Amino acid sequence: MSRPVSAVSQMLERNQALFVGKRLLVCGALEDDYPRQLAELTDSLAVFTTDYCYYLSQQAALGERILFDHQLGGAPRFDALLLLMPKAKAEAQYLLAMMAPLLETGADLLLAGENRGGINGADKLLAAYGEKPVKRDSARRCSLYHGELSKPVTSFKLDAWFSRYECQAGDTSLTVMALPGVFSADGLDLGSQMLLASLPPMTGKLLDFGCGAGVIGATLAKRNPELQVNLVDISALALESSRRTLAANGLQGKVHASDVYSDIEGKFQHIVSNPPFHAGLKTFYAATETFLEKAPAYLSANGSLTIVANAFLRYLPILEAHFKQTEIIGSDAKFKVYLSKL
């Protein structure tokens, strides 16, 4: 299915001469089919995404030209980079540092994004890679910056990009490892903390949906040594962070990509989540609503779903429509913890 062309892509469309005949690497906050057009213009195209949802939407059309991962390596082989500005500036820095060693000297550095998404800090981001970039275009509340790779590039060291902190959830202490832009990269979220404080001892199979840096799944694995934890997220940066968090605490767990239930098989005794409520700069609840509505199909007969949500989010009617029993087992002015049973 074709995705609507975003404002950023409309701006890029009128600058398409920049891409003709290039060996182009595209990454960042991709959201539509525009890379398919780029495939027609360029000599070669590689699209790198950390968003599994986007990957699934483009894989059939782009085939091997699209890669979903937390890291891309190899020798310099591109002469142009198009970075669509991600929400978190630290993620933009991470992507630039990772992509720069894959670019030939003199490569075009193109940064595009919405003005409210921080694109106007692009000149500062690019300062480490070349001389002052120019603002090529500005339209539909978006901007396009153009620089050139002219400074020496250092090799990319993934380990240097993890933040590491210790956190305490009830009587469980945990070391958390997180890549830039991952939820809770700098400290345990208060909602997740309340959720972890509300959960009883557990056995069987657990699904941590939207695992982020793995705080929930890893804490529960540490508290309940018999529990088999499964952690899923759409973000490759979150998945790698979760793997590192488990490893840093000497814990075992299955970590893999899934867009809601796209890659989930089997049933669980427990589904636990601090579910997403932002996507990029727009707030929308579609993924979380689907997650809640379909949860019963992934729970075993005596299974339960426990989620924490901002108190203003109206999840109770959805839970009551799909579960026999729902109670609020924790709350304060900001968050509510819901426990639902079949």
Ligand SMILES: C[S@@+](CC[C@H](N)C(=O)[O-])C[C@H]1O[C@@H](n2cnc3c(N)ncnc32)[C@H](O)[C@@H]1O
């Ligand atoms: C509020 S954060 C919670 C992170 C972590 N569990 C914690 O408590 O710190 C929600 C997570 O859901 C992930 N997410 C967003 N949409 C998703 C989807 N469609 N399927 C799976 N995970 C998704 C986000 O990448 C994010 O890591």
